[in-house]
Amino acid sequence: MKDFASSALDTATQLGADYADVRVIDERSRALAGVAASLPSALLNGAYRCIAPTLPRRLRQMRPADRLRKAAPLAGARSAEALYHALVSHWPQPDRIVLGSTEPQTPLTQPDGTPSGADLAEHLMYLDAVTYLPDDILAKVDRASMAVSLEAREPLLDHRVVEFAWSLPLAMKMRADEGKWALKQVLYRYVPKPLMDRPKMGFGVPIDAWLRGPLRDWAEALLDEGRLRAGGIFDPTPIRTKWREHLEQKRDWHYSLWCILMFEAWLEAQPH
Numbered sequence: 001m002k003d004f005a006s007s008a009l010d011t012a013t014q015l016g017a018d019y020a021d022v023r024v025i026d027e028r029s030r031a032l033a034g035v036a037a038s039l040p041s042a043l044l045n046g047a048y049r050c051i052a053p054t055l056p057r058r059l060r061q062m063r064p065a066d067r068l069r070k071a072a073p074l075a076g077a078r079s080a081e082a083l084y085h086a087l088v089s090h091w092p093q094p095d096r097i098v099l100g101s102t103e104p105q106t107p108l109t110q111p112d113g114t115p116s117g118a119d120l121a122e123h124l125m126y127l128d129a130v131t132y133l134p135d136d137i138l139a140k141v142d143r144a145s146m147a148v149s150l151e152a153r154e155p156l157l158d159h160r161v162v163e164f165a166w167s168l169p170l171a172m173k174m175r176a177d178e179g180k181w182a183l184k185q186v187l188y189r190y191v192p193k194p195l196m197d198r199p200k201m202g203f204g205v206p207i208d209a210w211l212r213g214p215l216r217d218w219a220e221a222l223l224d225e226g227r228l229r230a231g232g233i234f235d236p237t238p239i240r241t242k243w244r245e246h247l248e249q250k251r252d253w254h255y256s257l258w259c260i261l262m263f264e265a266w267l268e269a270q271p272h
Contacts, residue, residue: 080127083120085108090256106131107130107131108127121174211257219257222261225240239260
């Protein structure tokens, strides 16, 4: 049920335009994020706690230091594809992690299909619709639902709804700092505003803490330098660097590490 709810919300984001990152990626903001991201997490989080009570609820963050560091790579983005790549990549240069590899062609490297005349927000919406939605959100829902023989359908992906959403001007999707504006106006007819105008709450699990706690020994065995080197697939140096920084709580690298851990756990389970 949570996966289906997540799918519905993410589909609404792609069609209705709820891109908080788009609203903070002007040149000065990106430069500031780059400088701030170089500061220690404890200092960033401490400073944030001082100013958090003065911020609107929609701008409050659970992990401000991590959000700033995620924004830092945006400073070098010179195209919508490069910006999107920086936002969604756990390893921005995978060919430096996977030995002897090159990154395959994707809509991020072949932008020919992008709608003509699209501005930055619409460009990101398109990239989400052709990558993140089918390759991540919908895939998770399909696996979870079919595991219990349940046919799940996403009503917001009805082709008529998609076509109508794309026909709307961006001003009806994003107004000031509010995304999904048109969709919310319809929803307000049926649901009281106080139930909807709240910070987004995800369904995440504390993998970052688990990797430092109950999963530490399991992860350490899979990320062992000798094991990685003997496998001949990954360069262990950057992986071990992130692992040490994560354990020492200098950075939260659980997304990057989890990709490697899942591959190594799958590889270990294969018959030899």
